[in-house]
Amino acid sequence: MKIVSSSAKRLCATILERAAVPVDSAEPYSIRVHNQKIWDRVVAQRQLGLGEAYIDGWFDCDELDEMLTRLVSVDATNALPIRPRLFLNVLRSSVVNNQTRKRAIANARHHYNIGNDLYERMLDKRMIYSCAYWLNSDDLDSAQEAKLDLVCRKLRLEPGMRVLDIGCGWGGFLEFAASRYGITGVGVSPADEQVKIAKRRCSDLPVEIKSLDYRDLEVSQGRFDRILSIGMMEHVGPRNLRTFFAKCNELLNPHGLMLHHTIGGLVSKEHSDPFFDRYIFPGGVLPTLAQISAAIEPDLVIEDVHNFGLDYDRTLMAWSANLGQHWSSLTRYDERFRRMWHFYLMASAAGFRARSLQLWQVVFRRKGVDGPYLTVR
Incomplete structure (x- = not known):
């Protein structure tokens, strides 16, 4: 023994x-x-x-x-x-691309295809799986709607604009933007279960949902007035950030705007957190502002950075409360899964509460665009 x-x-x-x-x-x-x-x-x-x-x-x-x-x-x-095995895992991450097309699709499906029933009970009515904006809100539904509207206002959406949502999730943003701001949209996600709901959600709107990796988007199918991602850049990986922004730049109209909403870290890393890599987000790595800045050279300009990471603490606690209220109906998930998911939510909340994790909304334009960008909050 x-x-x-x-x-x-x-x-x-x-x-x-x-x-x-x-x-x-x-x-x-x-x-x-x-x-x-x-x-x-x-x-x-x-x-x-x-x-x-x-x-x-x-x-x-x-x-x-x-x-x-x-x-x-x-x-x-x-x-x-740091034990030898952990050191070898870190070393491996520094030389292996964990977010190739094939791996990225498998990684996304690992987390987002767990079961829509789980997410339906945990999230708000629009199924927005990212940080809410609690500035003037007291409940999760209104805080998530406030976040969506904040993104629309930062992007200065106008009727008829063509918008690309990379990693569109269950279609909540495009549904909101199309119905409230009159845009037409394209959403892409490699997670099949998300795509099914997103297509149903946006079926009566001028929105097209595709099961696709962002690297497979072609400029021959048209450029976009606005490009965004919400909670997707964490899956790109530091080795692919330059490719990601190059693709965005290729697809963006010359005078367009781009916004990326992402969890961020304080220290640049090449490797994933071991717990999250094994159980939650395989291959996920949190970017830093330094990595983002390096990846956009020399084509893009950062116009605005908004950090409201403490709002993610409150969002995660709201998700946990929702699950606690509805867990008895989720009979196909066992006790080990419940404890694993609870640890994930609480560890994430702790990171934001202790300010070791950040939540950034970053607005970009192409270099050389005339005129100021006046941000909103």
Whole structure:
């Protein structure tokens, strides 16, 4: 029988003390340990080990979001040693393109084809799977509608404009923009389950939905007055950012506008978070502003950057509350899946609450376009 390493437990105790996270105490953010092997697992596998320990029921915590926020705030992961296997995974990511066409399609389907029933119960009525805008809103539906309208206003949409939505999800943005602003639209997504709903949602509107990777869009089919992506750039990968922006630039009309809404990181990386890579978003890597700026050279100009990352914390907690309310109806998902999904939502909320994760809306134009861009909020 494996004996728990006392050195691993001491190291974890030091980190938990620094983060003000108690163990087996009455505080709601206390870790309640059910298996003492957790300490070895966390030291060996860092954030992946912590996430899998939760999935396996090795510990519980009433306020998992607060516990994880405290750990993120003291950079707990980097206080743990990097084991050889983890180092090799990071090294592999630096030389292998995890977002080729084939991999990108498989990665998207891994997450977005899980089941529309799950997303229907978790998300708002439009099924918008990205950060809401809570400035003047008190509920998820209105906050997501406010975000969609914010994007439309930043893009200065006008009736008759041709709009491309890259990674269109379940079609919520194009439905909103076509019905409220009178645009015509094209949406692309490699996730078949999303495409089915998006086509139904937009069936009575001048909107075309395609099951397609963005790299397969052809300028011969026409350019666009406006191009956007919402929650898609995280799937592009740092090795493909230049290709992504080159394709956008090719498809954009000379005087057009482009907006990308993306989660962002503070440190440029080539590799994915191990837990999210295995369970949630395979191949996903959060871009930084430095990586985005380098990728647009020399063709595009950044006109506006808007960071409202704290709104994602509130959005994620709203999604968690929706799932908690409706979980009993999701009978085909087992307890391990529930714990895995809960850890994903709470870890994400913690990242935004601790400000290690950002949410950016970035507006671009082609270099050389005359006149100022006046932004809105």
